[in-house]
Amino acid sequence: MKIKKPEDLRKIKTRGMILLSPDTARITVGTATCGNARGAEKTVNAIKRELKRQGVKADVVKVGCNGMCYAEPIVEVIRSGKPRITYGYAGVDRAADIVKSLSTGKPVEDIALLRHDEHKTADGIESVKYSKGRPGRTYSGIKDYNKCDFFKKQKKLVSRNAGTINPESMDEYIALGGYSALAKALTSMKPEQIINEVKTSRLRGRGGAGFPAGLKWEACRRADGEKKYIVCNGSEGDPEIGMHRSFLESDPHAVIEGIILAGYCIEAQEGYIYLNDRYVLASERVKTAIRQAEKIGLLGKNIMSSGFSFSLKVKRGGGAYVCGEETALLNSLEGSIGEPRTRPPFPVEKGLFGMPTVVNNLETLANIPLIVEHGGKWFAETGTPSGRGTKIVALSGNVSQTCWVEVPLGTKVDDIIKTFGRGTANGKRIKAFQTGGPSGGILPARLLKTKLDYDSLARAGTLLGSGGLLVMDEDTDIICMARFLTEFFADESCGKCTSCREGVKRLLDLIDTIAEGCGTEDHLNIIKRMDKAMRDTSFCALGKTAAAPIASVIKHFPGDVKKRMLKQ
Numbered sequence: 001m002k003i004k005k006p007e008d009l010r011k012i013k014t015r016g017m018i019l020l021s022p023d024t025a026r027i028t029v030g031t032a033t034c035g036n037a038r039g040a041e042k043t044v045n046a047i048k049r050e051l052k053r054q055g056v057k058a059d060v061v062k063v064g065c066n067g068m069c070y071a072e073p074i075v076e077v078i079r080s081g082k083p084r085i086t087y088g089y090a091g092v093d094r095a096a097d098i099v100k101s102l103s104t105g106k107p108v109e110d111i112a113l114l115r116h117d118e119h120k121t122a123d124g125i126e127s128v129k130y131s132k133g134r135p136g137r138t139y140s141g142i143k144d145y146n147k148c149d150f151f152k153k154q155k156k157l158v159s160r161n162a163g164t165i166n167p168e169s170m171d172e173y174i175a176l177g178g179y180s181a182l183a184k185a186l187t188s189m190k191p192e193q194i195i196n197e198v199k200t201s202r203l204r205g206r207g208g209a210g211f212p213a214g215l216k217w218e219a220c221r222r223a224d225g226e227k228k229y230i231v232c233n234g235s236e237g238d239p240e241i242g243m244h245r246s247f248l249e250s251d252p253h254a255v256i257e258g259i260i261l262a263g264y265c266i267e268a269q270e271g272y273i274y275l276n277d278r279y280v281l282a283s284e285r286v287k288t289a290i291r292q293a294e295k296i297g298l299l300g301k302n303i304m305s306s307g308f309s310f311s312l313k314v315k316r317g318g319g320a321y322v323c324g325e326e327t328a329l330l331n332s333l334e335g336s337i338g339e340p341r342t343r344p345p346f347p348v349e350k351g352l353f354g355m356p357t358v359v360n361n362l363e364t365l366a367n368i369p370l371i372v373e374h375g376g377k378w379f380a381e382t383g384t385p386s387g388r389g390t391k392i393v394a395l396s397g398n399v400s401q402t403c404w405v406e407v408p409l410g411t412k413v414d415d416i417i418k419t420f421g422r423g424t425a426n427g428k429r430i431k432a433f434q435t436g437g438p439s440g441g442i443l444p445a446r447l448l449k450t451k452l453d454y455d456s457l458a459r460a461g462t463l464l465g466s467g468g469l470l471v472m473d474e475d476t477d478i479i480c481m482a483r484f485l486t487e488f489f490a491d492e493s494c495g496k497c498t499s500c501r502e503g504v505k506r507l508l509d510l511i512d513t514i515a516e517g518c519g520t521e522d523h524l525n526i527i528k529r530m531d532k533a534m535r536d537t538s539f540c541a542l543g544k545t546a547a548a549p550i551a552s553v554i555k556h557f558p559g560d561v562k563k564r565m566l567k568q
Contacts, residue, residue: 002297004305006183009174012296016175020128020165021080025058025102029090030074030163032065032249033242033281038072039091046095047075056102064250066163068150070401071113074163077101083139084116106138114151115142125160125370128176150405153419155382155390158366159406162250167285170292173253179298181369182257186306189372191221191265198265198368200376202388207233207324207361208436208465208541210387210454216358220266220348223356230263230271231352233329234362237276237321237492238437241468243394243404244362248275248282251366252289256312258365260299261372263310266358271312273362274329279316287314321438321492324466325540326359328494339494340540361466363392383409386455391464393452395421397433397471407452414448417471424473432472432557436465438485439545441552442478461552463545478553478560483511485549493542500543503534511550519565524554 003009020026027047031040048060068074071088075098078084085107087098097108107115145151156162165172173179185194199214220228232255236244248255259271275283290312293299301309320338323329327341330352351357367389371379380388387409394404399421407416413433417423424430430445435452440462443450450460457464472481490504510527513519531547538544554561 006187009179009183012171012174016171019169019172020175022059026061026078027058028061028063028076030065030072031062032246034065034069034246035072035074040073042092043073043075043090043095046092047099050095050099054099056099058102061166063165064162064167065246067404069403085112086114087111088113107142109141112142114145114148115139116145125157128164149419154405155408156406157370157390158363159247159392161254162247165251167250167252168288170253170289178253179257181372182260183304185261185264185372186304186308194261194265194372195221197371197376201371201379203364203367203371203379204387204454205361206363206391206466208463210464213360213364216348217262217265220356220358223349225356227355228266228268229352229355229357230259230268231357231359232259232273232362232365233324233326233359234273234275235317235324235329236466237324238466238468241394241437241466243392243467245279245282246404247392248286252286254366254369255362256289256293258368259312260310261368262358262360262365264308269309271310272333273314274333275314275316277316277318283314283316322494322540322542325542328540329359330357339496384451384453387453391452391467393467393469395469398424398473399471400425409453410451413450413452416469421471424471426473428473428475430471431474431476432478434470435468436463437468438488439463439541439548440465441548442481443552444556478557479511479515479564482549482553483515486511489542489546497539497543499534499537500546503530504546506530507547507550514561514564517564527551527554
């Protein structure tokens with residue numbers, strides 16, 4: 001069936017709702033990379049075997065990640081008229097118990113994390129509405145989803161479908177309002193109107209620099225060129241960060257819809273999704289989603305009889321960190337060495353293959369359907385003056401619960417760590433934290449009250465970046481941590497500019513000198529001078545921020561540094 005007008009989406013929507021709320025039970029298993037690493041695929045197969053053995057009927061569906069990576073494998077059981085139950089740590093050995101619960105009506109209490117008595121939507125966003133369950137005495141000992149801080153204190157807008165829908169089912173995405181924003185745009189909005197809504201929303205790029213998305217689109221639309229391109233940056237080369245991967249593995253159509261809308265706004269007819277080469281599952285799922293969209297006419301020629309045509313391809317890069325920088329990414333897409341270009345000209349004027357190009361982060365583009373559907377003012381109601389909307393955060397390091405969550409911009413760092421990470425895994429006090437990946441400074445615990453937004457983090461001496469939050473406890477050797485991050489830069493430097501290529505190597509030598517107890521004040525002064533020189537002369541953000549880890553340690557942890565200095 002080809003979608004020729006918005007009304008055609010209704011038939012698919014009805015079909016999708018049947019999948020989401022079937023007459024028989026629906027058992028979902030989180031099979032994003034985090035779940036698969038904990039044996040989720042084996043759990044899927046074990047549940048299927050148990051259903052057959054016990055003679056129970058149910059649909060077993062692979063979904064993405066709901067953010068509770070610490071409790072994988074995650075299994076949910078959905079039945080009409082009963083509370084929806086979320087199980088954690090559901091390995092192969094618990095499959096028989098989960099299937100048996102369908103017959104007995106008694107949940108497996110020792111692995112039951114949450115019950116969903118009723119579903120509440122967020123800010124009017126359409127989501128699956130399961131039949132209201134009656135907890136009764138049988139379910140009363142299981143925590144209510146709506147009273148669980150892990151979800152109650154999130155604002156799941158972009159990630160609203162993650163862990164709920166089958167990422168390889170376009171019908172389920174459409175059932176929850178998917179592609180309705182595209183239909184609205186193509187039938188009743190001009191490109192300039194959409195760009196104005198994006199400007200009104202004050203959406204800033206979620207990849208690092210935080211440049212206003214609407215201004216970038218406007219500049220590209222005005223630029224002259226025979227062709228124009230949209231490029232989705234899903235490179236995500238930061239260590240210990242995987243929320244772009246998890247998001248694409250959970251809801252690829254949300255990103256695709258955002259890319260198509262961006263293409264419509266700047267008059268592009270072709271787009272690319274650039275992914276880290278290690279993101280195999282994410283690549284497979286987004287390619288499946290593209291084929292589905294092509295099959296029903298949401299990608300291709302004359303989309304919804306609007307006269308607008310758009311095609312989309314996936315390109316897997318070499319995994320280089322520097323390819324997170326937009327011009328290095330464009331070089332990689334063209335088949336050249338992944339190294340930054342001199343700017344100006346900027347990509348919006350001369351980008352991919354020399355044509356005007358918008359490069360947006362994956363998360364940035366996933367916000368676009370929400371803005372088109374609900375308006376820029378609605379979006380701007382969340383967040384802070386310097387950062388509107390929400391941000392997906394990957395919490396890692398020494399925390400009790402590693403996870404990825406979506407919170408309003410402006411949420412305090414310590415609230416994220418306490419609420420979602422449940423503090424440190426060993427109960428020790430937090431010594432330091434880092435935001436924004438390796439390019440962010442290492443900050444002391446006294447700055448934990450810092451708000452998660454662009455300006456607040458900049459004043460604290462770090463950056464928002466793509467949303468990583470790394471926690472270090474009191475036993476962390478802060479000098480060794482700075483060395484680890486600097487060594488990462490040394491490995492990832494493309495070598496184009498001397499200040500970065502030679503600077504990171506020299507920084508490593510200086511850190512080693514300090515770590516070995518041979519450092520002096522002269523060594524510290526050299527690092528400070530190099531920090532300034534590299535910021536002033538490097539081509540891209542990698543070189544400009546390569547000294548940030550050790551420079552921030554010298555500034556914020558003088559006691560740790562002095563303990564390792566040469567006794568004079």
